[in-house]
Amino acid sequence: MANKSVDCGGMETRMTPQRLRSTSTWLLGQATTHAHRLVTDALGAVGARRYHYSLMAALEEFGPASQADLGRRGGLDRSDVVATVNELADRGFVERRPDPADRRRNIVNITPSGEAHLRHLDQVLGQAQDALLAPLSAAEREELARMLNAVLKHHG
């Protein structure tokens, strides 16, 4: 508890403690906070939310599915899938109908309008991402994605 040039007049000094700046979990959290704000704002500007994208991405890539499957694929809770499908169906981006082969299930599928919307969200999201990762080169972004994927795979 010796070194305390409490107000190092230099602007050089970061005001965040070293302990935090060298803690990956803290860095991840901070970066994610920025990312969330950027993405949420960008999506909000076109009336969408993050869950919308996850769900429609799964639909467009794997085709129609039950809500439970959708939840598993996007990492959403079943209950959150309900609300998300409600919102998307209200806007005509997906359709929900009972599965005749299994009357417990609903079959959800994406509409043409939904696909167009998804592609729009791709661009909106792309811009937000560019803003977030501005200081990183393309190679670095790839490396970052690679590492994060490795972490997720390990914990999946």
Place this chain on the structure above:
Amino acid sequence: MANKSVDCGGMETRMTPQRLRSTSTWLLGQATTHAHRLVTDALGAVGARRYHYSLMAALEEFGPASQADLGRRGGLDRSDVVATVNELADRGFVERRPDPADRRRNIVNITPSGEAHLRHLDQVLGQAQDALLAPLSAAEREELARMLNAVLKHHG
């Protein structure tokens, strides 16, 4: 039988859509979710929370400070600082006393017991972090931290 009504071509279920797996913001969010759970659980096991660490880290590195300054240094809201200082003071990890030179302020300082606790949290957090980043080499972890710091600096 009839399996999943919709199983596009035999590829073994890659649960997560490509769109998400190549979206840095989504990857960040997922990784952070895991990190938060690991860290919150680990800290909770010793009766601490994330804010405790941020605040005590700032205190130990920069010395006594007002609550407003603490908030600025750790990126906490003033109102959250109040609650955090309350909890830490109840446990004897920090002391809060009025600043005689500016009667609006409180001066918060860390106690020896608090410093010991902080060092304990260092270890607890270190373990959680190792668990999170298990699949990454030391060099990769450094690279990750470097990139995230670059992003934060750019958005600071």
Place this chain on the structure above:
DNA sequence: ACCGACTTGTTGGCCATACCAACGATTACC
């Protein structure tokens, strides 16, 4: 010395995210 503008601590509340619990209806398993 005074008045307005700002800061500080504090309380209270908001909103979104991520979960969890339970339920009726249905299907699968043995």
Place this chain on the structure above:
DNA sequence: GGTAATCGTTGGTATGGCCAACAAGTCGGT
């Protein structure tokens, strides 16, 4: 056939990050 599991759905909870307002105090200009 009977038990266990699954599905959609409704509710609720816990947390995190934030914002608004306020009284007490300080500061800047005049």
